[in-house]
Amino acid sequence: MTEAWDAAVEAQIRGAVQRGEFDNLAGMGKPIPGRGMPYDESWWIKSFLEREKLPSHLLLPTPLQLRRHIEQVPDEVRDLPTEQAVRAFVAQLNARIVAWLRNPDGPRVAIRPVNADEVVHRWRAERTRPEASTTTEPGAAVAPARRARRSWWLRWGRRR
Template sequence: MTERKPLGMTFESWIDRQIRVAQERGDFNDLEGTGKPLPGAGQPHDELWWVKGYVEREGLSREALLPTPLQLRKEIERLPETARELPTEQAVRDVADDLNRRIVAWLRTPSGPQVPIATVRVDDLVARWRDDRATTGRTPTPPVQNRPVERDGRWRRFTRYLRGTTRFPARTRP
């Protein structure tokens, strides 16, 4: 515990005395960074220095600091290279569907800068993936048969109700 400042002594002289005593005891010997310049000395002041330092220390991408729409646009730009590395057509479709799901979620409740973003055309991406496979000599996996799910009339009425194009009839009790 530190001692209290004696009455009649200024704070400056009291602090200077504590530093002098600590130096005499050798408390400041062999400290890390002794003799090295202060990091960032001589550079202009940056308000986000701590964020940049955290990103560098943790090995994160600076892209994580971008607003959501810009992150999505960058991911759309990288999607063909990402798809090229995937082994199956279904994996390509899954990655594209996941990206489209996140795009639609952002379009429903946009936040940040209003950047125009469109969903990815999955079939075009798969066709490009097949062409890349054909040119590199890798055999493409057989295409996935996308059968439409058969639904009965109640499901159609329910989806129309959700879209607001129809209303359920009022129930009457016998």
């Protein structure tokens, strides 16, 4: 039975070659991708991520993904318009962290919920920083430094 099957398949291939169905295929004349490279067991995962343009951090276990999100919190909240939006973002992240802490899986990694007040404080500091640096007067940035020096000198002089 297998001989008959092989013969039928070979006959179809020969017929397709004679009709020219294998001429001008995509990739003709190009080297085979990955040829000469050592074998990689996860080649199909890497090719899937590359083909679908997915970030590779999706392959990380849950605690490492959460740690990565915690590290990226300042960058992600920077463009949020209100303090409520920042607190909502942190609350959503903390909910995911608490859910993982209740039922941990994957490697044991120390993860704590994010302090919303600290994130809001940093967010406010970053929001006020650009306003202070975009002054139009050339001497405006120097004046606070002079005041700080002068107040230090006055305090030092009073202690003597």
